[in-house]
Amino acid sequence: MFRFQTRILFFFLIGCLQAVSSSAQTPPTATTDATLIYNVQVVNVQSGTVQPNKAVLLKGGKIQNVGTYAALKKGVKADRQINGQGKYLIPGLWDMHVHIEGEDLVEDNLALMDVYLAYGITTVRDCASDLGEKVLQWRDEINQGKRQGPQIFTAGRKLEGINSVWKGDIEIGNEKDLDSALRMIDNYKVDFVKITENTLPGPLFLKSVQEAKKRGYLVTGHVPIDLTIGELTDAGFSAIEHATYLLRLGNDEQRVVTMIRDGKLAKAKAGEVYSSNFDQARAIEGYKRMAQKGLAVTPTIIGGRQLAYLDRDNHQNDDFQKYLTKRFTDKYRWRIERMAGETPEQSQRRKDQVTLLMKQLPLVFDSGVLVLAGSDAAALNTFVYPALSLHQELEIFQEAGVKPADILKTAILNGPKFLGKTAQFGGIETGKEADLVLLNQNPLVNIKATQDIFAVVNNGTYYNRKTLDEMLEKARQIKLRLDSERSSR
Ligand SMILES: [Zn+2]
Incomplete structure (x- = not known):
């Protein structure tokens, strides 16, 4: 039950040791000249x-x-x-969804800080990482002018269930664990709380949102299959990461979730139910409800599109890979391997989903939802290149029919708005x-x-x-x- 605590202590010690051994890259001497x-x-x-x-x-x-x-x-x-x-x-661009992660990719990630700046990205929001304590340290060093890089907002480590697929998360199995986890998060001084649903059951997920909210945090993450978006909103959820979850709004989400809870529908089948019988008018009503309640979304379309078109696009000669170590790009393989056994029908479904998501984008904007531009760039996200992929995501918005003026807002104004920083940024x-x-x-x-x-x-x-x-x-x-x-x- 307290497994995560020993693990965290271990991470903390390792973090301290490495902090001593690696010196921060110093930015050019700050000039007082105008x-x-x-x-x-x-x-x-x-x-x-x-x-x-x-x-x-x-x-x-x-x-x-x-x-x-x-x-x-x-x-x-x-x-x-x-x-x-x-x-x-x-104003500088904000990538509102990245992961500065990989315990064996410390130097690799640090080298990318300059790449972010060179691509005009002056702020990133790190949506949790197995390098949690290090990213917090880098955030502080950048803020203090001791290290050159984009301004970082970070969730530190994310909340998950026991034995999740993710490395370096804080795994909780009950409310007592949740309380300890949140106290740990308080000590980290994170900028928001991120929660995902790999093994975290709906009820404990919902409780986590409520408790984190009570402590004053912005709470973002995935949407568990056994909770509705409405339930999360009422619990104080601040933003949905990944627009794929919005497709549920084109169905009777409450009915599907009730069927899952009653054991009348297998969790694995829910995706199919949601993607069939998608009702556009119903979805738009859902987006309007989201806007009214102030629930934001980070669409991160680029990742899904890269995967959907792996059969068409050969990325081996992508110029950007000159900045990525072999160890970094080797991590791209797990998703490729996971998809290797897909049938032509499954592969077509991926493409159809990207098309449907892109069709939703202008409607989501028109409904008044706060859209945050984010790439989900990470070593674990295949061909979602740090820095470049934010620009590709913006291009996808444009391809989907969103006006450039509205797209700029998602990468310049909406990040500060979401994080309560409009007085200083945007x-x-x-x-x-x-x-x-x-x-x-x-x-x-x-x-x-x-x-x-x-x-x-x-x-x-x-x-x-x-x-x-x-x-x-x-x-x-x-x-x-x-x-x-x-x-x-
Ligand atoms: Zn992510």
Whole structure:
């Protein structure tokens, strides 16, 4: 019963030992000098408009002023004045669902911090990891300016049932375990609580949501097969991770869940019941209820799409793999192997599900649901590449028919909104944090513009294209070194 506690103590000790042995990568010396980006087109993500010919003054990690070049240039050194002619300035991008995980991938994950920045992602939300204590430590080091990387919000370790398939979770079997688990989570100082349902039974899952909520946490996770979305919402659930669960709203979810509880429907059969007889009008009513109750969703479509089209897309030559160690990409195999025995019908069902999910996206947006852009990038998520996959997810939103202005909100405004950080993030206004991306093209016209990056500002530090390329090259070199060290062992 208290198995998880000994395990956690062990993780904690290991964490301490490694903290001593590995020194943090120090960011470039923070300058007290002001930086001025002028002649630039400032994108107002809230209104979906562009303000031309603006000057944005950055100092001490904050946006000090937004105005005209003439008014703001005074006292700014010539080499710290950046001509933003023809460029578009947006706040930094937030990937609201990643996993910085893999106990044997510590260096690998650290090397990717720079890659996130080079891809314009200045904040990530880590949705639980077997590296829980380390990720918490990295979060704090980044916040204190001791380490270079995106701002991290993390769940630390997630709550699960006993003997779950996941590594490094906090496994609970009863309410007493839950209480101990939540006290442990309190000590971790996590940013939210993540709960999944591999072996955690519905009633204890629901109790976990209620208790975590009582302690003031945002609570997010999967939706157990024996609970309805409505029950979770009433218990105080804050966000559903993965849009696949929303498809239940196109059916009489209460009836299906009752059948499962009464033993009249096998859990394994529920998926089929939900995907057959999908009623679009009923689903839209469900999305509207979600919006009313303030339940957010992180769709993470990219992962399912990568898997659904493995038969069509050959990823062996994907350029991005130059940043990923062999040990990292080796972990992609488990999902591929798990799918190896699939029938053509099952394979077609995967594709149909992606199509149906994409069809839901504009309807979910129109219903007013808070949509959080997240990739689910992780070593365990096959071909969902860190940093790049957020941009691919945004492209999927666009392909699904969502307007670029609405897509930008999911990656810039909705993360801060969800985490209660709108005072500091999401806008280019005096007093906000200086996390910015300077784009060569207008993202309000085509969301792919987020991939054409001229410069990035992270916590006030300006990285030009040359520096970003050097950071990427460094990540590539670390990958090569780790691969070679590990193969010669
Ligand atoms: Zn995930």
